[in-house]
Amino acid sequence: MTATHLGLPELGGLAGVPVTDEPQRAKDYKSDQEVRWCPGCGDYIVLNTMQSFLPTLGLKPENIVFVSGIGCSSRFPYYMNTYGMHSIHGRAPAIATGLAVARPDLSVWVVTGDGDALSIGGNHLIHTLRRNVNLKILLFNNRIYGLTKGQYSPTSEAGKVTKSTPMGSLDNPFNPISLALGAEASFVARALDSDKKGLTEVLTAAAEHRGSAFVEIYQNCPIFNDGAFDVLKDRDEAARRIIPLRAGEPLTFGPENEYGVVRTRFGGLEVAKTSEITAEGGELVVHDPTINDPAYAFALSRIGGQELEHTPVGIFRNVARPTYDDLARQQVEHAKASKPADLQALLNGKDTWTV
Amino acid sequence: MEKRGIPTPMATSEPNPLTATRETDIATLDRVVIRFAGDSGDGMQLTGDRFTSAAAAFGNDLATLPNFPAEIRAPQGTIPGVSSFQVHFADYDILTPGDRPDVLVAMNPAALKANIADVPHGGAIIVNTDEFSKRNLTKVGYETNPLEDGSLEPYQVFPVAMSTLTRGALKDTGLSKKDAERAKNMFSLGLLSWMYHRPTEGTERFLAEKFAAKPDIAEANILAFRAGWNYGETTESFAVTYKVAPAKLPTGTYRQITGNTALAYGIVAAGQRSGLPVVLGSYPITPASDILHELSKHKNFGITTLQAEDEIAGIGAALGASYAGSLGVTSTSGPGVALKSETIGLGVMTELPLIVIDVQRGGPSTGLPTKTEQADLLQAMYGRNGECPVPVIAPSTPGDCFEMALEAARIALTYRTPAILLSDGSIANGSEPWLIPDVADLPDLAVNFAAEPNAMDGSEEFWPYVRDTDTLAREWAIPGTPGLQHRIGGLEKADNRGHISYDPDNHDRMVRLRQAKVDGITVPDVTVDDPSRNARVLALGWGSSYGPIGAGCRRVRKSGMDIAQAHLRYLNPLPSNLGEVLERYEVVVLPEMNLGQLAMLLRARYLIDIRSYTKVAGLPFKAAELAEVFTDIINDNEPGDNGDDVHVLTEATE
Numbered sequence A: 001m002t003a004t005h006l007g008l009p010e011l012g013g014l015a016g017v018p019v020t021d022e023p024q025r026a027k028d029y030k031s032d033q034e035v036r037w038c039p040g041c042g043d044y045i046v047l048n049t050m051q052s053f054l055p056t057l058g059l060k061p062e063n064i065v066f067v068s069g070i071g072c073s074s075r076f077p078y079y080m081n082t083y084g085m086h087s088i089h090g091r092a093p094a095i096a097t098g099l100a101v102a103r104p105d106l107s108v109w110v111v112t113g114d115g116d117a118l119s120i121g122g123n124h125l126i127h128t129l130r131r132n133v134n135l136k137i138l139l140f141n142n143r144i145y146g147l148t149k150g151q152y153s154p155t156s157e158a159g160k161v162t163k164s165t166p167m168g169s170l171d172n173p174f175n176p177i178s179l180a181l182g183a184e185a186s187f188v189a190r191a192l193d194s195d196k197k198g199l200t201e202v203l204t205a206a207a208e209h210r211g212s213a214f215v216e217i218y219q220n221c222p223i224f225n226d227g228a229f230d231v232l233k234d235r236d237e238a239a240r241r242i243i244p245l246r247a248g249e250p251l252t253f254g255p256e257n258e259y260g261v262v263r264t265r266f267g268g269l270e271v272a273k274t275s276e277i278t279a280e281g282g283e284l285v286v287h288d289p290t291i292n293d294p295a296y297a298f299a300l301s302r303i304g305g306q307e308l309e310h311t312p313v314g315i316f317r318n319v320a321r322p323t324y325d326d327l328a329r330q331q332v333e334h335a336k337a338s339k340p341a342d343l344q345a346l347l348n349g350k351d352t353w354t355v
Numbered sequence B: 001m002e003k004r005g006i007p008t009p010m011a012t013s014e015p016n017p018l019t020a021t022r023e024t025d026i027a028t029l030d031r032v033v034i035r036f037a038g039d040s041g042d043g044m045q046l047t048g049d050r051f052t053s054a055a056a057a058f059g060n061d062l063a064t065l066p067n068f069p070a071e072i073r074a075p076q077g078t079i080p081g082v083s084s085f086q087v088h089f090a091d092y093d094i095l096t097p098g099d100r101p102d103v104l105v106a107m108n109p110a111a112l113k114a115n116i117a118d119v120p121h122g123g124a125i126i127v128n129t130d131e132f133s134k135r136n137l138t139k140v141g142y143e144t145n146p147l148e149d150g151s152l153e154p155y156q157v158f159p160v161a162m163s164t165l166t167r168g169a170l171k172d173t174g175l176s177k178k179d180a181e182r183a184k185n186m187f188s189l190g191l192l193s194w195m196y197h198r199p200t201e202g203t204e205r206f207l208a209e210k211f212a213a214k215p216d217i218a219e220a221n222i223l224a225f226r227a228g229w230n231y232g233e234t235t236e237s238f239a240v241t242y243k244v245a246p247a248k249l250p251t252g253t254y255r256q257i258t259g260n261t262a263l264a265y266g267i268v269a270a271g272q273r274s275g276l277p278v279v280l281g282s283y284p285i286t287p288a289s290d291i292l293h294e295l296s297k298h299k300n301f302g303i304t305t306l307q308a309e310d311e312i313a314g315i316g317a318a319l320g321a322s323y324a325g326s327l328g329v330t331s332t333s334g335p336g337v338a339l340k341s342e343t344i345g346l347g348v349m350t351e352l353p354l355i356v357i358d359v360q361r362g363g364p365s366t367g368l369p370t371k372t373e374q375a376d377l378l379q380a381m382y383g384r385n386g387e388c389p390v391p392v393i394a395p396s397t398p399g400d401c402f403e404m405a406l407e408a409a410r411i412a413l414t415y416r417t418p419a420i421l422l423s424d425g426s427i428a429n430g431s432e433p434w435l436i437p438d439v440a441d442l443p444d445l446a447v448n449f450a451a452e453p454n455a456m457d458g459s460e461e462f463w464p465y466v467r468d469t470d471t472l473a474r475e476w477a478i479p480g481t482p483g484l485q486h487r488i489g490g491l492e493k494a495d496n497r498g499h500i501s502y503d504p505d506n507h508d509r510m511v512r513l514r515q516a517k518v519d520g521i522t523v524p525d526v527t528v529d530d531p532s533r534n535a536r537v538l539a540l541g542w543g544s545s546y547g548p549i550g551a552g553c554r555r556v557r558k559s560g561m562d563i564a565q566a567h568l569r570y571l572n573p574l575p576s577n578l579g580e581v582l583e584r585y586e587v588v589v590l591p592e593m594n595l596g597q598l599a600m601l602l603r604a605r606y607l608i609d610i611r612s613y614t615k616v617a618g619l620p621f622k623a624a625e626l627a628e629v630f631t632d633i634i635n636d637n638e639p640g641d642n643g644d645d646v647h648v649l650t651e652a653t654e
């Protein structure tokens, strides 16, 4: 078995996808289907943001495909006037992989939720990320099962009381960002449903990234888990808790920028008071999503816990890595160039005899 | 009983030291069955395969039956570790790998013990005596050495010290004793090649190529092969050699092919003839992995192979590729089909073309991974939630896998549906001569993608569930087609328009439409082989049992009785003339390697009684066994109850 050097991608995430000069507007991306999420559902805001964001890419809408699994968020494709498939529970990344491998001229988006992506579809998620297939995965994390009416999900807090866990859930929740980084995802980001600007920035970067882009979107489910992210939406609380990730800038936050992120002795990251850091001659960490070693982004993802005490928001990691679909196509092209597709010769093989 | 292919010891012990080339009697035979058996590490599959290639190159008709343990390296020298390869070759067209070997090559006591029951009395056994040590005998429970205790008296035993002789032949190569001994399988091949006048150039060329990177190993194998040949030529052990003339097969150019290779080639051909790129999403599973391996070699035909993280991802990627406008294919075995069921259902609902290959093995659960069975029929027909009709077809021989792969593609592409192809372990690994088709004669599978809006109300919209009035297939509008943006998915859709619909009447209509589409698939009529036109019994079969049923029928006819044979390669929908064919016969007997799955379907469908004969032993039916079953039925006996009626010839020409 020999390993081949694969080289790094030089292409952008949308290279090969045809563009158009026709001006586009958000309404061009609205399908004729009535949107049927519950009133106040965070999914509405994400849908609107997506519909206003897509025109900025200037792609031909027929070359955009949304693939979803099962769950509230997975109705998303029906509302987009693009191609779309509402598939089966957990399997959207697998189906989207087939699409992406078959067609370099498509911009492929997967819409999934915490149950869909992290429970039933956990396997496909990590393998898609490890392969770095050129598709964008938007994980709407509402920390609950909505469509099945309120059971705890793999991102629900331990101890959560739901219909299926009247005495409190026993599961330790996944941190989706840590999981994606563990699978060595090349692009990992987090956004809030309510933050249109931040979400748009993340979506833009995800679209431009060649490879799998994993975006966790905190999404409120007013029916079964209302207020799960309220602490990140209250202005004062948010200032104390959200750590904005800005490339090239020191990681500071707080109403007065009084907190910062520093390295621990064991190579991890932690929050400290800025005043104490400078007093001790310490150094604030300057955010760099392009560090190849996923350990840095992983350490960042470990700041804060299930109570959202501290929550980094933005792009954790954005590194260049060869994509599976580009390489798969390269192999086919290489094989075609080196050997003619002579079917008769194939059928004849080496040893024939004539009667 | 006529003796076939059985080496006869020299009548005289007088040596003939003057001639280097010994005069042996040459007997001509019409067919021979040889079984090579040894430890899994002894290279018996390779040995059998090479013997088969030589027989093929010589122009014999042939059929093979590899049989190996599921463990990669079961404990050495034990019964579970025995691996064997049976080859049946003849000067006429044969149908099966043969019931019982005329010649057993046993490389160790375990191989002898595991296979002796299959050798008919009078048959020949060639043993590697070097392995018959006290220790090895004890390991398999022989209290005394069968080579010495007289227990093999009913057979003709040829003791050959193969390990010693191989080591001797390789003593100047500088190889260690252990490495030299590993070539003993080629010694056995050389000996058998001499005995049956097989051509040797092909094998020598093969060995040189196979071990091109290790010239010393290549040389050792070739030397061992020649040593085996020379051993036959120069020793006095074997008095007679045998010739089996080339078979008189239909004219044309032939090659030897296994079912899995033929299936893979069929998929390559389907891609070429449809003009579509092929995307195979697959997860390794015995006995289907060779299809993944083979297709991975042929990327120059525009084939992408994706080894997925699991069975579900394999079919998911294939379906995604189909949605994108490729020919999506997934290959697996029964346990994999269980995992893929939900995605097959999505394929039925979204009405996209998809080929699902199930190389059946013994079940349930993990079952018998390396053995054969036909017990996935009901899974293929019904193993999904809801009313979920899927066309099902089954090749009948290794070579037929090629044509049926093209048929699976025709059905999937024409009717926009998943199509299940049921192969099984015996034809997947078994091989036969294959009349190579002319590419120009292969069917044209060209497809048309939707390019225009098709709304029935005249608007400029695309309605994904508008159907072709003839085939009931919906249009295939692939992403990238301007103006045809639409959404599909697993939720029930409104007829024509394709929006999500929970309307009760619409659901009822859509369920019936999907069923009608599959029911309306065009499949060829079933043909009946009834040479005397007098038969009152019809032997019906499906899939890989074609060979044994045909051979059983031949035996019955040889003994002067009448029997008709019909074989089903299309299980869903069934050929439209089947009901009429079944009614023509007083008795229909249906052998299956399951507990009567097709029999049950036919009884329900045609309201006629079917005599079901079933066996699930992990091995194909034997011709003799079926001949007896058929004879009993013709004689109006219960199978197995031997009255005083005419008896079938057990050793008749198949």
Ligand code: SF4
Pocket (backbone or CB within 6 Å): A036, A037, A038, A040, A041, A042, A043, A072, A073, A142, A146, A147, A220, A221, A222, A223, A224
């Ligand atoms: S149940 Fe929750 S997540 Fe689902 S649509 Fe309603 S509000 Fe949104």
